[in-house]
Structure formats: C-alpha cells, structure tokens
Amino acid sequence: MPAENLPPGPAGPADAGDQLAEVSRRSLLRGAAGAGAAGLAASSLIGAFAGPALAGPAHQGGSRPQSGPEHDGRARQDVIVHLRDSRSGEMDIFAGTSHTKVRDRELAARLVSEL
C-alpha cells in the first residue's frame, strides 16, 4: 500500500495535526540556530520552527518561504532528523508521514557543532 494512501486514525482531537508535514533546510537551519539541544533527532527543535516565516515543501532543489495558519499547523508537528553522514550532509527528515532526503553540508555542520 502506498504511504500516500494512509488513513488518519479514528476521529479525535489530534486529527487536525495528522496532515503531511514538510520542512525545509531553511526552517531546519533556523531551528538549529535556536536550539541548544541540536541532537540528530531534532524533534526538540520544533518549538523554534513556529515562527511566522516557515518554509514550504522540502526538496533538494531549495525552498519557498511561506507563511500562514496552514504552515503554522505543520510546524506544530514533530520533526525528526537523521543525519546519516555529517561529511556529505546527507540526512533524512521525517515529519508526519512524510520523509524527505536532504544533502546539506552547511546544515550538517551546524547540527554537529551543537553536539
């Protein structure tokens, strides 16, 4: 079954946050800069993401700054980053039911510098 076809859980208060979440290198950088606990699993960074200028869909081609309630909602989700290779900057970003691969040496360096 394709992951895109996943259903939400039974109706309940938390369903509002069950949409796919997307993060970008820019938002991660912002989060990394603002968080003292920049572990490789970066869900604790999410509080730093909730600013008004959250970036939109994440992909290797770059990001598009967006803002508004919809994106604030996305930002309230946990975001977990798995830095696979700190030298190449290859990392997996997980949020909601999405997974994005990113290669960003600068971001990797900044994350590692917080360890």
Added chain:
Amino acid sequence: MSSHREAPEVSQDPVADSTDLYAFVSPDRPDTVTLIANYVPLQQPAGGPNFYEFGDDVLYEIHIDNNGDGRADITYQFRFRTELRDRDTFLYNTGPILSVHSTAWNRRQFYSVHRVRHGKRSTLAPRLACPPCNIGPLSTPHYGRLAREATHHLAGGIRVFAGQRAEGFYVDLGSIFDLANLRPFQNLHNMFGMDVFSGPAPGVNGANRLNVHSIAIQVPKRDLVRAGAHGVTDERSVIGVWTSASRQRVRMWDADRGENINSGPFRQVSRLGNPLVNEVVIPVGKKDFWNSLPPADDKRFAEYFAHPELSSLLPPLYPGVFPNLAKLVASKKARADIEAILLTGIPAGLIPGFQNSTGQVLADMLRLNTAVKPSSSPNILGLLGGDLAGFPNGRRVFDDVVTVELRALAGVTFPLVDSSFTPDAAASKVTDGLTPASVKAPFLDVFPYLGVAYDGYHNPS
C-alpha cells in the same frame, strides 16, 4: 505457532505481531467472505491493570489480490485510538462494564476502517468502539453480550469487529519446538540418543486458554472478486489474502512527554498469508526481511518452499519412519506440491472439481475460491480430508492447519505432482495430536466465529 513471535524483530513488538489469518465463505451468510487477522499473541487473560489492546501507532491492513499478481487490489485499513476517561485512577474500569459506552470503562479503544481500492481510499467507518478485554465476573459480567455489541454493521452489508477473542489456533508448542517432537509419536523420535520417552502421549495445546486480538471483517463476495466471476472453475472466483502491520520509520522516546514519538512513512514490519510459512519455512536469518516485503516478492524465497527444511528433518529425527520421504529429499526434486499449496494455488486438474490457482506469480497468500460453498459437514483437515471448503482453500477458524502442513511436508501431497511417488504410511498419520476440542472456548457459528475471550478471573485457575 502459526505466526506468533515467528521472527526476531516482531517478536519484540507484540502489537504489530500478526498471529493468524483466516479467510472463508461465511457459513451463515454464504454471499459474503469473512476475513480475520489476529494480532497481539499469547495473552494471559489476567494481564491487568493495563489489559491488552491494539497499537495506536500501528497501521493494520488486510489485503486482497484478485488478479494474481501478488499485490493488493483491495486493502482494508484499521487504525486505533486509545482514550482515557480519567487519568487520575489506576483502574481500567471503575465499576461493571455493561456496554461499550459504559462510563465505568476508563481505558477505551476506538478504530477507523478505510478501504483502498484501485488506489482510491474511502472511509467505511470513522470511529467504532472496540469491546473491553474480558476481565472477570465483576467487571465484565455479560461479556458475550458486550462483544456482540462491538460487532458493527456498516453500509453495503459489511460487518466488522475488532477486539479480544479466545485464541482459536491449536498447536502443541511445547513438543514441536522441542526439536520437532510430536507427542503421539515421541517414542519414535531419535531423542538424540537419550531415553526420554517410552511411549506415545496425547498432544497438549500450548495456546489453550489464552486470548488474542482479532480484526474481523465480513464483506460481500462481489466486493472482493473481479467482475463476472462465476463458478469454481472460473479463475476470477479466486482471491489471495494476507495481512500486514506497518510502523512509521522513526520512533523516538520523548522523555519530557513520557511517550514515544512516531514520524515518517509507514513501513511493513509484519506479514501473514498462509499459516506457518514464516514460522517454519523461511530461515531465521531472513524472517525479518520476509516480513518487510509484499507477497509479490516471494520468488526470492522460492528455494525454501521447493526444499523445505522440515521435510529434510523428519527422516533423521524419526529413523525408519519416513524412508520414501528420505529418498525424495535425497533426490533434490523440487516440492512442486508445496509451491502450489503455498505460493500459486492448486491448479485445475489435480483435485476433481477444484482449483484455487492465482497463476504463475509465486506469492504467499491465503487463497480462497469464493465459489466453493461452505461445507455442511466440515472436515478439519480441509482438502486433505476431502472438504473443498477448508484449508488450503482459505482457512476456517477450526481447521487443523498444523496437521495439514505436517502431512504435506511429510509427502502426502507430492503424488499430486508426481504419481510415481508413494508416501510413507506414517505421512498420513502425522499429527501433533490436537483437534478443535483442544480449545476450551467453543468456536461460534456466527460472526466473528472465534470464541468469546477468556476472562482473567477464571483463567488461569
């Protein structure tokens, strides 16, 4: 066991551990097919105060392939959600639970049902109640009624139930996993040179008086088969069924919240089609990998079906009992009978008036010819017993799948593909010595067919 704790990884994850899968034409509603997927194995009924439940973080699915490619054409998805009425009590319930809406029931579970058909997802039910676990005469005094209340009737003639039932799978775990010993024949075992057993003994059901969590759905046949299916000989009457459980790729313990955080796409961690496949056919080093794949990829494991390890073990473990099987193993002939039963279905022409073939794709699916009518006098040995409505034509809750597969692996089905082979006399007698009577809670004649869950006051006793 059928698939209880069958692979290293999933044995550490009970809520995602599929244990048994059943698929049969409903005897009381023969225009429907009943599909049951069991999870959360080996439940001690007295397991409070946090009684067993489905995983809120697990995606449970029952898949149907109706065109023989080993991939799902229809998928029923189940997602669960646990709710607490009162966080300030340790109690599962604060008084007798007399209905699924009882305010005395503190920790409740609800679920949604979705159907994915040809890539389109639809909601069949957004929020249905599970029954509580069967606790005891004070907490759940009318449990059978409670469980019936949790059978939900959906639009389109669909019925669904999700919750605790009595374990219906019967197997002599204690002997089989003691180096493939079978109590009725234990005196014939080589005993590795020891003198342990002087005579045969009756089987012991290692799963008796334990509970399991069932997801049962009863669906009109027309919803499952390809359009135009008509009659036993029509290949369109045959469906392949399997269940899977998936988890999100990332799980992290959030110490501040005191809970796990899950994130990312769902990935399959458990799979079950035919009973005992991942248990005794797939080698331990590949069980977790097998669990992650769809049936369409099972050609990767074809060698283990063509040359089953258990078939090669029987002759040396029971010296002189299986001489013909020993010769067959030594010949290195592929077990085309096992491949047909478990991976492709049985083609027309081998068993008069029957077929459940899905074609050439090797895929472990429970294959059901939906045009075969329910038997009025079922035989627990299914096809081996001349009952075309039983395993491996689907699987009914009472079928003796352990004996059927033991006998098949011992060689009784090889003449279907090689008429020159004569099975050993013992091959048609092999059994672990159990029957449905070895299950204390009786099976039901109506949906969801598995017996009422054992309560924790009387079990164990």
